[in-house]
Amino acid sequence: MGAKGGARGFLHGAFSPAAHPLRPNCDCQAASDCMHFPGQNPGWWSYDGMADQYEAVAVPHYFAPVAEQLIADLQPARGSRLLDVGAGTAIVGSTVLRKCKNVRVVATDLSLMMLRKAKQRGVPSVVADIGHQPFPSHCFDIVVASFVLNHLDDCAIAIVELGHMLRPAGQLAVTSWARGPSENALGDVWNAIVSNWIDREALRMAVNEALPSEAELSELAKLEAVLEDAGLPVTQSRVVELPVQMTMASYIESRCIAMASRFMMAELPSYDWSAFRQEVTAALVARFGESAVFGTKVNVVVAVRPMEV
Numbered sequence: 001m002g003a004k005g006g007a008r009g010f011l012h013g014a015f016s017p018a019a020h021p022l023r024p025n026c027d028c029q030a031a032s033d034c035m036h037f038p039g040q041n042p043g044w045w046s047y048d049g050m051a052d053q054y055e056a057v058a059v060p061h062y063f064a065p066v067a068e069q070l071i072a073d074l075q076p077a078r079g080s081r082l083l084d085v086g087a088g089t090a091i092v093g094s095t096v097l098r099k100c101k102n103v104r105v106v107a108t109d110l111s112l113m114m115l116r117k118a119k120q121r122g123v124p125s126v127v128a129d130i131g132h133q134p135f136p137s138h139c140f141d142i143v144v145a146s147f148v149l150n151h152l153d154d155c156a157i158a159i160v161e162l163g164h165m166l167r168p169a170g171q172l173a174v175t176s177w178a179r180g181p182s183e184n185a186l187g188d189v190w191n192a193i194v195s196n197w198i199d200r201e202a203l204r205m206a207v208n209e210a211l212p213s214e215a216e217l218s219e220l221a222k223l224e225a226v227l228e229d230a231g232l233p234v235t236q237s238r239v240v241e242l243p244v245q246m247t248m249a250s251y252i253e254s255r256c257i258a259m260a261s262r263f264m265m266a267e268l269p270s271y272d273w274s275a276f277r278q279e280v281t282a283a284l285v286a287r288f289g290e291s292a293v294f295g296t297k298v299n300v301v302v303a304v305r306p307m308e309v
């Protein structure tokens, strides 16, 4: 599975601001101004600064159970090759390595710090934008894009690229939140307190900019349509309900690495952020106690690359 590198590879320091295939409306003049390639310019929207917390709290409670579901749906055959894109710390790839015999896995992501965790999990990885995979076409049996399409302005371009990575009859699996971890009574308490500390409209706009496709892809039919429109017929589609139970301390930690909190941390003086955190912790513990119990819903869609295209 030789990496091509070069023109299609995404290398730190080799970024040209003219090449924004997934952000066609981007008018950034320089990589240093650009939030659209977070790996280039770690800022509040980047995953670089939160890989430890993501791995410790978000993976076990939110993303590992989804990885298990994906692998049950995909049933990777012996000898198959799987590409995990927007892989983060590669929970999908590492779950495949743990559960399936003789499957080769590689992970790509924009965030080097997230991929360092992937390496610790034993998953080989390459920094790459989802729309510029540094591999030859048609060399994977399975491509997985779990909880990453919501970060893109134009998912269609990325899906076409991922379709090119597949062998004929290869499978592409994608996921998105149908009901995320903040869409519950705990999240309502959190959001009410957020309004005391930051301008809601500024926060809404910032999160929309960082996660432009989040709202649209929360609908299963829209996620299916992105694949169908790219010429990849959907073979499996479902909404998975996942119960979550964690300590309140872990819940708070997980909300503190959500995109909205990253913006707040960047905007607020650190003593205001600490005071917000104390206020929200006190309110959540007073209302719900030391445990957080709620449900999430995840859209899971699998499509296949036709034999003849």
Ligand SMILES: C[S@@+](CC[C@H](N)C(=O)[O-])C[C@H]1O[C@@H](n2cnc3c(N)ncnc32)[C@H](O)[C@@H]1O
Pocket (backbone or CB within 6 Å): 022, 047, 063, 085, 086, 087, 088, 089, 090, 091, 092, 108, 109, 110, 111, 114, 128, 129, 130, 131, 145, 146, 147, 148, 151, 152
């Ligand atoms: C919510 S995490 C999901 C990670 C992983 N798939 C999982 O299930 O745990 C989103 C990941 O997408 C990555 N990401 C965001 N935009 C990206 C892009 N344009 N290309 C590649 N990765 C991207 C982020 O760096 C982050 O690691």
